[in-house]
Amino acid sequence: MKNIHKLAAIDIGSNAVRLLITSIRINKTDTIFKKISLVRVPxxxxxxxxxxxxxxxxxxxxLQKTLKAFKILMQMHEVYMFKVVATSAMRxxxxxxxxxxxxxxxLNIKIDLISGKKEAxxxxxxxxxxMxxxxxxxxxxxxxxxxTELNLISKNKIVNTKSFKIGTVRTLNNITKDISWHNFKKWIENNSKLYKNIVVIGSGGNANKILKISKKNINEVISINELEEINSLVKSMSFKDRIFKLQLNAxxxxxxxxxxxxxLNSLKYSKSKSFIVPRIGLADGVIRHIHLNNNEGQLLR
Structure with a gap:
């Protein structure tokens, strides 16, 4: 692989399909990942x-039209290798x-149907x-x-991971099962009780919007009280006001x-008071994965 090249990741999610194109620069001491383009289709x-x-x-x-357009964009950016993953809805x-x-x-595009654990x-x-x-x-x-994918991290290591069928689209359609919420609560309580001063990390497009609303910087702490205030603000607004006043997409x-x-439930169940948003997601993980495992990427032709 060249010292300077471009990789791409396509994440076929339950709410949206995303294309991330990243430039990879490798020197003797470091590898630099620079995002070039991020396109999202809901x-x-x-x-x-x-x-x-x-x-x-x-x-x-x-979906086929979206992937065809994404392939053209990757060709225009002269992407060397890419990988497409599909998550909950496709699973x-x-x-x-x-x-x-x-x-x-x-389209000659391979789709890797990844498990919730691998996604996490x-x-x-x-x-x-x-970090x-x-x-x-x-x-x-x-x-x-x-x-929702959960990872418990301590001393720079992932000590446990779990995926739950609890998501925003699923919840909006009132089809999240009570047992899923029960298991979600118990998993967090049982796995977090051995660790003190847990910081909850929020990932995903909604976490990024929360960060923007909070006016905090990346990885700057948002307290549980501040998150509850944001929750009250958003819930008090009409759908139209959320679009125009908070500048959210429909x-x-x-x-x-x-x-x-x-x-908020994750914070409460883990007895955490702190919430941070690093602005990274699955597409970033896929980019790093194919950088380290060339055999899992697909050459762009």
């Missing part, structure tokens, strides 16, 4: 899957195998690689449209409320 595949069990023909056509769709096969035949580890490893000499204990909470203005609720 397909909401989870709306179909979580209510009907499969992805509709209409959504499939949109649960009854027709996912056929969709993956059809997209490969039509990919995300947390980016944080660990970006040095971590002194706190952390609960990494990545909230997606269909699932597909973000509804899901941000269940997302904040998940983050």
């Amino acid at each position: 397909l909401r595949l989870g709306e179909d899957v979580f209510s009907k069990g499969k992805i509709s023909e209409k959504k499939l056509k949109k 649960e769709a009854k027709n996912s195998t056929k969709i993956i096969e059809d997209i490969f035949k039509k 580890l990919m995300i947390a490893n980016v944080f660990l690689n970006n 040095e000499n971590l002194t706190n204990n952390y609960l990494y909470v990545d909230v997606g449209g269909g699932s 597909d973000r203005a509804d899901v941000i409320i269940p997302a904040i609720n998940i983050y």
Whole structure:
């Protein structure tokens, strides 16, 4: 692989499909990752899957058009290698195998259907690689449209990880099961009781919007009281006001409320008072993964 090259990651999520293009610069002492382009298309595949069990023909056509456009963008940026991953919605769709096969035949794009555990580890490893000499204990909470991935981190190591079928799109459609919330609560309580002064890390598009609303810097602490104030502010606003006053996209203005609720519950169950947002997500994890494991990336042709 060249000392300077471009890698790309496509994350097919339950709420949106994202393309991240990153420049990788390698010298004798360091590797520098620089984001070049991030494109997001709000397909909401989870709306179909979580209510009907499969992805509709209409959504499939949109997905194919999105991936075709992303491939052109990667070619224009002269991307060397890329990887496409699909998460909760595709994991649960009854027709996912056929969709993956059809997209490969039509577009020559391979889709890796990753497990919730692999998703969680990919995300947390980016944080660990970006931070040095971590002194706190952390609960990494990545909230997606269909699932929430948890990683407990102590002494620079991931000590436990778990994925739950609790997500923003799933919650909006009132199909998150009570047992999922119960297991979520118990997992956090049981795994965090051995660790003191836990800091909750928020990951995902909603966490980034919370950071913007808070007017804090990346990795600057947002207290649980401040997060509760943000929650009250957002819930007090109409859908229209969230779009115009908070400058949220229409597909973000509804899901941000269940997302904040998940983050707040994570803080309460872990007895944490501090919340930080590093502005990293699954696509970043995929970029780092194919950088370290070339055999798992797909050459762009």
